[in-house]
Amino acid sequence: MKEPEALLIIDYTNDFVADDGALTVGEPGQKIAPYIIDLAQKFNENNQWVILPTDLHKKNDQYHPETKLFPPHNLAKTWGRAFYGDLQEWFDKHQNDEKVYMYDKSRYSSFAGTDLDLKLRERNIKKIHLVGVCTDICVLHTAISAYNLGYEVIIHEKGVAALTTSGNEWAINHFKNCLGATVV
Template identity: 65%
Template sequence: MAENEALLIIDYTNDFVHDKGALTCGKPAQLLDGSIIDLASQVKADRGWVILPTDVHTPQDPYHPETKLFPPHNVRDSWGREFYGKVADWYEANKNDPKVYMYDKTRYSAFAGTDLDIRLRERKIDTLHLVGVCTDICVLHTAVDAYDLNYQTIIHKNAVAALTQAGQEWALAHFENVLGAAVL
């Protein structure tokens, strides 16, 4: 990856990936572990940016729209919000690298209510590689915002998973046909 590119590992947590997760994508998400680590390691070796926007919630928050839609998930300081599998180990080993960082997000998009756009522009990043879960929710909304903010977007289809196969297929087609993203 070039200096103007960043890898975003979106919401790869126990609650979204582990069999016992509150809102899990299950086996399809678990199978992404190796692909995500390979990409993250490649980016790090190239001295690129690895960013982990990670969903965080307060249980039964009456003001958050997801409270009505989904069971409590990714609660701050819970097992469910911890990174899953090899991604957890990779992050632990690399979290002190200034080009690897995790930050809280409270909405589907990694851009909504965060300083992500400012951080990316400060670093002259114009191309985003998106991986993680859920393809048709948080990855999709991040890609839509990236499109609206004029970022080039690359989706690694062997490194994203959705709650359903239909959602996965729809989102992959939407990335390519509506957002002009490269789907590799």
């Protein structure tokens, strides 16, 4: 029997990807949509986990550090927090599948302040695949947390995008050279 694995689709929302999103990576993020959806479908068909850690914020939250750094984004019950493009349709179709779920996160890392580590360990998942945005922010911090927790990390280069090309390239190199992650 194949070891369980998980695909994490990080923050792939309208605010981060759509042209008029509040904090968008724009075209580079839009171009990766088919790859992400195809990968999610393959994981689902192979009875593997598809997890969608998704940023959630409150407007003008004085206690959240990102409030000082970025414009309001991924606010609850807004268009900006919906999944971008066909991923929303894919999720709507599969959200009742046992091995597909979305959860809220409020920090860069998908592990910070969440029960992700516990859920992965309960399911004996030791290998995680990362896609989404931003390569050099939330994907990076998730990869660092996963590394520190002992997970095998696979980054899908065709499935990540950042606000800048240089930020994306820097993060890809960091995954390889500092985290020992596999970049495919």
